[in-house]
Amino acid sequence: MKHIPFGTTGEMVSPYCLGTMIMGTQTDRPTSFKMLDRFLDLGGNFLDTANCYAWWSGKTATGDESESLLGDWMRERGNRNEVFLATKGGARLKSINRVRDAQGNVAWDKVVDNYEYLSTHALRKAAEDSLRRLGTDHIDLYYVHIDDRRTPQEETLEVLNNLVKEGKVRYIACSNFRTWRMERARSISASNGWASFTAIQQQYSYLRPKAGADFGINVNVDEELLDYLRANPDVTLMAFSPLLKGIYDDEKKRAAYYNWHLFNTDDSRARLDVLNRMAREMNISNSQLVMAWLLHHEPRVIPIVGVRTLEQFDIAMSALDIRLTPEQMDFLNKASA
Numbered sequence: 001m002k003h004i005p006f007g008t009t010g011e012m013v014s015p016y017c018l019g020t021m022i023m024g025t026q027t028d029r030p031t032s033f034k035m036l037d038r039f040l041d042l043g044g045n046f047l048d049t050a051n052c053y054a055w056w057s058g059k060t061a062t063g064d065e066s067e068s069l070l071g072d073w074m075r076e077r078g079n080r081n082e083v084f085l086a087t088k089g090g091a092r093l094k095s096i097n098r099v100r101d102a103q104g105n106v107a108w109d110k111v112v113d114n115y116e117y118l119s120t121h122a123l124r125k126a127a128e129d130s131l132r133r134l135g136t137d138h139i140d141l142y143y144v145h146i147d148d149r150r151t152p153q154e155e156t157l158e159v160l161n162n163l164v165k166e167g168k169v170r171y172i173a174c175s176n177f178r179t180w181r182m183e184r185a186r187s188i189s190a191s192n193g194w195a196s197f198t199a200i201q202q203q204y205s206y207l208r209p210k211a212g213a214d215f216g217i218n219v220n221v222d223e224e225l226l227d228y229l230r231a232n233p234d235v236t237l238m239a240f241s242p243l244l245k246g247i248y249d250d251e252k253k254r255a256a257y258y259n260w261h262l263f264n265t266d267d268s269r270a271r272l273d274v275l276n277r278m279a280r281e282m283n284i285s286n287s288q289l290v291m292a293w294l295l296h297h298e299p300r301v302i303p304i305v306g307v308r309t310l311e312q313f314d315i316a317m318s319a320l321d322i323r324l325t326p327e328q329m330d331f332l333n334k335a336s337a
């Protein structure tokens with residue numbers, strides 16, 4: 001994998017970031033270790049986790065699993081310095097038992113009131129706990145995982161800046177922020193001479209959601225953000241759920257996808273039609289073509305690969321070798337109802 005600049009930070013990262021959300025829960029430990037080894041062997045260095053992955057994966061999951069697994073893997077391999085490590089705070093739950101019953105069923109409507117959010121106390125503890133679980137003295141990229149409209153942004157940004165000053169965090173970023181909230185935060189940081197967000201992590205894939213689609217605490221990329229990014233190359237777009245949970249090659253999975261009602265439009269059908277035709281001509285899967293489209297995207301996008309099995313991992317990696325011409329990109333971009 002040929003590394004690319006991470007915005008204007010001077011850091012070089014792999015064009016793919018490997019998502020580790022379900023490592024240690026839905027993907028077992030030996031498979032996760034193999035996947036991580038394989039990613040590094042291929043030249044990957046960018047890893048994404050969070051301090052809450054993945055508490056919803058069964059009745060005994062705590063949310064420590066992914067970070068702890070990464071900590072163990074880096075310790076066993078002695079490779080902390082080969083990795084550009086991103087984690088997040090703010091979306092861990094104050095108490096899992098308030099939202100999950102003994103069988104492991106989650107009351108999702110109660111989750112939003114149970115996040116730790118972004119106060120000085122919550123964020124400081126979140127970062128220190130992540131460092132401990134990851135077995136490291138620094139996090140390369142530290143995200144606030146969700147927006148918090150109850151805590152003044154100055155408060156959150158000051159803690160983040162202190163973490164940077166102390167060397168515990170190298171760069172900061174946000175996730176699931178509206179563009180205006182990110183811009184306001186960046187201007188507060190700038191006027192105080194504090195560290196500023198260098199990346200934003202949002203949901204982004206080839207299909208476009210309905211206007212006004214409500215993803216709850218999550219935010220999908222929109223035109224406003226893309227316009228902002230074109231004018232601000234110092235902010236990198238990190239795309240989560242690039243395959244929308246794997247709906248591109250399986251109609252049944254698409255129909256069963258919990259957010260399909262937010263994508264079930266003529267626009268999506270037109271885009272799926274173009275995707276199907278082009279993928280068939282190129283003898284690749286729709287999923288591979290979606291990943292290739294993201295890798296060719298302007299403004300630059302770093303997709304966060306979400307895979308459960310080694311087979312899915314290999315498919316995602318094979319998309320790195322797909323070359324799309326400007327005409328093909330144009331054809332994909334212009335597809336609409």
Ligand SMILES: NC(=O)c1ccc[n+]([C@@H]2O[C@H](COP(=O)([O-])OP(=O)(O)OC[C@H]3O[C@@H](n4cnc5c(N)ncnc54)[C@H](OP(=O)(O)O)[C@@H]3O)[C@@H](O)[C@H]2O)c1
Nearest residue numbers: 019020021048240241242243244245246304306308312315
């Ligand atoms: N900031 C945030 O709020 C946020 C939110 C979500 C995720 N993330 C980050 O983004 C990463 C990726 O997100 P995600 O897991 O939601 O990604 P995704 O791309 O939406 O979905 C991954 C799922 O797609 C399916 N899949 C993968 N490759 C496939 C293939 N070749 N063919 C068919 N199905 C395939 C698998 O589903 P099956 O398990 O059904 O096989 C896999 O679990 C996470 O690991 C995490 O680091 C961040």
